[in-house]
Amino acid sequence: MVDDRHIEILINEVYDYYGYDFSGYSMASFKRRVDRIYNLDGYTDFSHFLSRLRTEPHYFKHVVEEITVNVTEMFRDPQFYSVLRKEVLPTLATKPFIRIWHAGCSTGEEVFSMAIMLKEANLLHKSLMYATDINPLVLESAKKAMFPLRMMKQYSENYRNSGGTQDFSQYYIANYGYAKFDDEFTDKMVFSQHNLVSDRSFNEFDLILCRNVLIYFDKNLQERVLELFDGSLSNLGYLVLGTKETIKFSSVQHKFQQLGREKIWRKIK
Amino acid sequence: MEKNKVTPAFKALLIGGSAGSLEVMLSILPALKPLPDYAVVIVLHRKNSEDNTLEELFTVRSAIPVNEVDDKTQLMPGYMYIAPAGYHLLFEANGELSLDASEKIHYSRPSIDVAFESAAEVFGNRLTAVLLSGANADGAQGLVAVKEKGGTVVVQDPLTADMPMMPQSALNVITPDFLLKTREILPFVNNLN
Incomplete structure (x- = not known):
């Protein structure tokens, strides 16, 4: 389970390494999305997750893709x-x-x-x-x-x-x-x-x-x-x-x- | 992240349900006493994502005033809020509601699990979560989270529920603080204060 401190570290690191700024995201939703990908990818240690994000730009892309919500449909509403x-x-x-x-x-x-x-x-x-x-x-x-x-x-x-x-x-x-x-x-x-x-x-x-x-x-x-x-x-x-x-x-x-x-x-x- | 350090001073009562829960809600709404310390939040499954009739129905019937929910609506004690169709309902640490249109959970959006889990994070032991009738397993994991964070867990007795599956799924994974027959729900809520 990802906690608030993890999220804070993640936001800072992602900004430093990739220039993406997630600090203005709605925290309840952002945390839930990070927690989801963290569990989907089978992590149990947050530092492993962070270190992979830092060292593998390709993995970072994948995480951004999973964190941002892409549920949509034609003529929705x-x-x-x-x-x-x-x-x-x-x-x-x-x-x-x-x-x-x-x-x-x-x-x-x-x-x-x-x-x-x-x-x-x-x-x-x-x-x-x-x-x-x-x-x-x-x-x-x-x-x-x-x-x-x-x-x-x-x-x-x-x-x-x-x-x-x-x-x-x-x-x-x-x-x-x-x-x-x-x-x-x-x-x-x-x-x-x-x-x-x-x-x-x-x-x-x-x-x-x-x-x-x-x-x-x-x-x-x-x-x-x-x-x-x-x-x-x-x-x-x-x-x-x-x-x-x-x-x-x-x-x-x-x-x-x-x-x-x-x-x-x-x-x- | 300063905002995460602020926590709402009031309490929250969340009520989740699916098939068979609307009847329960409609029967208790007119007889509710004011709950000045609680923000009351209702999360019911429904079919049509453009449907506002539930809000209208509740607004007319409820003895507690209903506030419309938009994204980032600020919760206030003494008021009732209905989770809008087509969105998950999340709780921010500063007492705002956030909406989220991500994947359905248990074929449902709003998902009761999502709302309960998120509210548990923010309200901890100041949260009371009630799970009603439904033909779906949504809500059970949410109640586990509520319990973990020190909240109070209430389940409608499946024997008295129209659709026992939802409350029964919860009982399979958790022992509630209160297991209530349908007719006991109203007095329970009115005695919260």
Whole structure:
């Protein structure tokens, strides 16, 4: 069992050796993730775990991959996608060019969901989706545009519940247990590694989606990331968070107007 | 890490359950007496991750006021909190709730094990954990953690539970401080103060 002192040492060492700063992560969750990988990999002595992390960069990568949560799905929270489709996309449609940032995109399921909606709204041709994550391995996976075929039943159900009316299976080709999504989607995506903790704004966007990422950060880090988003949004651009995340109580709150009860905010200042 | 040194001064009552537990909760909610020293946290399994009807149902019925749970909501004694669907519920040392969308445990998110284990770390002997009816083994390991950290462990008597598997799974690995028949749960909670 990993204790609080171990976590403190781990955070310091990882920062010294690799420059990754986990000190602003939500401790309850971070500790649980570290404890999980520590047990999965069969450690009983924390110093062994630490020493391997220090000496094997490859193992460190693996641990980062396991610590950061990569659970995602297509059209997760269909109700939210329905609002995006009906209320946000029509506003973006008036723009000559649409820039979207998926911050913490994980294996890309939500990026492809967005691409499908853009195509159906006839906006894909003038859109560009920047998909970033701290974890290079999930980006490699996302780029391939391949998702387990067994998930497609659930995803097409989500898609229909979000107001999709097309035959979902037209968007992919089934092959060896995978659904390979059409190149016309990936052509409009740029994948790149970006650490919300330490990296800066890299463009101005009309829509930023960051769903279920801030929950892994403490309030101070959440505040910093919200400022980063604020500085990366065009005037009247939209910020989208997870269903239980909020900008309430943050310093940027007064610059945004919430869309009803949805976790969608429009930048008004 | 300074924040980890602060610990909440109040106590916590956690109630976990699955199939057959909602009926128990709905029967005791209206008759609850105020618990000014306790933050009451309910962790029930449910199907739809977009469903807010449980919160609404509890808010209407409960004699203890229900506060909505968002990520980093600050727990306060005297209030009730419902674990939102689709997230694990974790407890920070400063008394905030954290949400976590990682893998399901026992096919469940929220998982009762996760919530109990995390609360045990933060509240130690100021935690009372109650496990109700369910057709699943979630919660048993959580109760073990509660016990290890000095908390009070309460299990609904499987003989009186709609679905005995969950409380029985707990009894297989732990001896509770209180084994309560369904009708004994309300008086137990009301006597906590």
